Amino acid sequence: MIFNEEYETLPREALEALQLKRLKQVVQRVYHTVGFYRRAFDEAGVQPDDIRTLDDLRRLPFTAKQDLQANYPFGLFAVPMSSIVRLHASSGTTGRATVVGYTQRDIDTWSELMARCLVAAGLTKNDILHNAYAYGLFTGGLGIHYGAERMGASVIPMSGGNTKRQLMILQDFGPTALCCTPSYALNLAEEGKVLGIDMRALRLRVGIFGAEPWSEKMRAEIENALGITALNIYGLSEIMGPGVSMECQEGRNGMHIFEDHFLVETINPDTGEVLLPGEKGEMVFTTIMKEAFPLIRFRTRDISRLLLEPCRCGRTLLRMDRITGRSDDMLIIRGVNVFPSQIEAVLTGIEGLEPHYQLIVERTGNLDTLEIQVEVSERLFSNADEVKVLQNMERRIVNDIKEFLGISARVKLVEPKSLRRFEGKASRVQDRRQL
Amino acid sequence: MKVEQISIFLENKPGSLEEATRILKDAGINIRTLSLADTSDFGILRLIVNDVETASRVLKEQNLRVSRTTVVAVEVPDRPGGIHGILEVLSKNGINIEYLYAFVEKSGQNAVIIFRFDDPDAAIEVLLKNGMTVLPGAKIYSL
Incomplete structure (x- = not known):
């Protein structure tokens, strides 16, 4: 199933034309509304009008996490606070936290992209979703929640912790889908077993797991322990939150990047050189639709590679492989x-x-x-x-x-x-x- | 009337105690008595030695964490009720003990109890007033 058939299956040519149009707009907008970008572009000797093709993206300077920290808390917002309706922040002490803001349209966008993810996982409005991502400053809980409401599933806003209660709800409410970190899914399975619950007999049939690195081996363990299909989701608060890319149940191999909203590049983390599509390197994202907190060429520090083969699900969106490491020392x-x-x-x-x-x-x-x-x-x-x-x-x-x-x-x-x-x-x- | 004790921080792993005793042996230090306090992660080895200055110096030179603390040594006859008499006096006078350990003198006549108090001076005063035998440092180091 595809939530937004039109945008998720655009022919590459039409997609690239759309990307270029949106890129030009966002570059103009940040240059004129965010002092940081104006200075950075001027320093790099590039003006918004210089962006004529998608390849011109690489003429723009990178944005690093340090730039976000240096402009803590609201320095990179491209809209006045009166237009901001939501704030989230990454974990951390004051100096290290990254604050992100959303306009109402950003929340709508995020909800749509998360809805795409859930539908890609095979969910319909008949599903009940047990959302065990933390609700709060962390983007996980609310991000999934809004997506579920958008596509019409019934969402249980469990948040994290209190495993015994989670197990009770899993038995009593009979959710068909589970969202949490992969390690917590295994933890639920283990605790359930200790309490004598037949975890494979629950109504759960699919799990959407992310927010931490995991492996194919863990996927097999989770699928076996819970009797479900386990799918990988990717996102980071700086870019939006969960829902930047998502595995589809048909392909179950690599996460489709919502390229009508995000431009993706792979770079050599040491030199900054842009690598050929398919080469392994650091993932760099540019948001082309966000209003409150647009990011130009944001270095995620996540190491992965793009998968170029077409997917059998019919989406024309490129996929990225699971994250295999970091180019910094973040744990x-x-x-x-x-x-x-x-x-x-x-x-x-x-x-x-x-x-x-x-x-x-x-x-x-x-x-x-x-x-x-x-x-x-x-x-x-x-x-x-x-x-x-x-x-x-x-x-x-x-x-x-x-x-x-x-x-x-x-x-x-x-x-x-x-x-x-x-x-x-x-x-x-x-x-x-x-x- | 006070005694100086050396304490050494030790990780709870094979060989760490042996390392400390080897350093003391190599420096010709004679240990009069010792006690080991342990937790799941670490231990504190407490020692009374014949030469506090040298022991402290050589241990620090080998990068061990060493502290010098003041303790009080009380001599009691080695017979039933010996230690109880002291504790009764301390308890009645509201003196708090952080820890203690004991050994028997070579003669076998007396036992020596090493006490660590919050306030050693107040404790010594109480002990002496009640007729207890508090041993001076010099006596303990050269036992």
Whole structure:
């Protein structure tokens, strides 16, 4: 099934003509309404009128996450606040958060694109959707929710957490579709099994999973444990939220990018050079329809590649492969984005600690775990040789990490110098997840 | 009347205790008594040694986290009720104990209890007033 037959199956030529028209418009608009873009374009020696073909896109400068942070919170908005009807933000402490705004038309657009995703997954208005993505500043919960209402499914706004209650609803309401992170899907399956629930006998038949990296192996595990078809969805709050691209149930291989709204490029993350379609590299998106928060050539840091073969579902939209890595040190832990520098900022904010730490990420059972190893500082230990003082410090770190970053970590104090010292670029992360 | 104790932070992993004792052995330090407090992640090794200065220096040189704390050593006859007598006095006077450990003197006549108090001076005053034998540092280091 296709939600918007006209736009999702446009002949490539018509699609590209539409893309060019929309690109020209957005470039004009950001140049004249956002100081950051005007300066960046001027510096790069490119004017809006220079964009004559789609290939001219590469003449425009990239936009990085740092640019978003430098303009925190509303500096890159292209409309006055009176036109903004919704704000979302990525996780993080103040300096690291990215704030995104939406006009009413942006919300409508987002709802439509999410509706396309759900229909691509085979949902109809007869389906009941159990939405276990978090509702709040995170775009996951509300993004899916509006899409479900748009295409007419019955949405259960579960949000995250409280697994026992989720299992009760899964049994009692009989949802046919599940939205959450892939690791949470496995967690639900496992907890259900412990409680003696036959998870394969639930009415669930399809799951739409994203917001964290996963693998074909996990797909098979989830499908087997829940007796469903598991599909991959991609999105990021900067570009819009969930619904930038989505796997169709017919192809089940790669996510169709809604190219009538987003232009996609693949680049070499080190040189910025644009790669040939199909080559593996960093995904770069340009939004051509967003009003409040348009982004020109935004570097996602996500590594993937475009799949060029036509899909049997009939969509003419290109597909992207699942994300296989990052070109920066961002970690995604249970769907929450975390940079090591954010953890460092929390640690240095605690009196008596030194920023000598290491992060160990593992997947235990089905859940990501983060262990923060922190060296005991001279100052901390010389003031007290009592177990309770050190344990209080461990608890304090756990609480601060939870409060500022929203993730649960295990903290382990270690002997000084037991952590490797790094020269130049520090690599303080050991990611032992086998994804 | 106070005794200086050395505490060492140790990770809970094979070999970390051995590393500390090897450093002390190589520096010719004699351990009078010791105690190990442990949690699931880490331990704190507490020692009374014959030469606090040297022990502290060599351990720090090997990048161990070391702290020096003041403890109080009380001598009691090695017989039933020995330690209870001290605790009764402390309890009656509202003195709080952070931790303690004990050993028996070479002669076998007496036991020595090492106490860590919030306020060692107040504790010593109470102990002496009640006729307890508080041993000076010099005596313990050279036992």
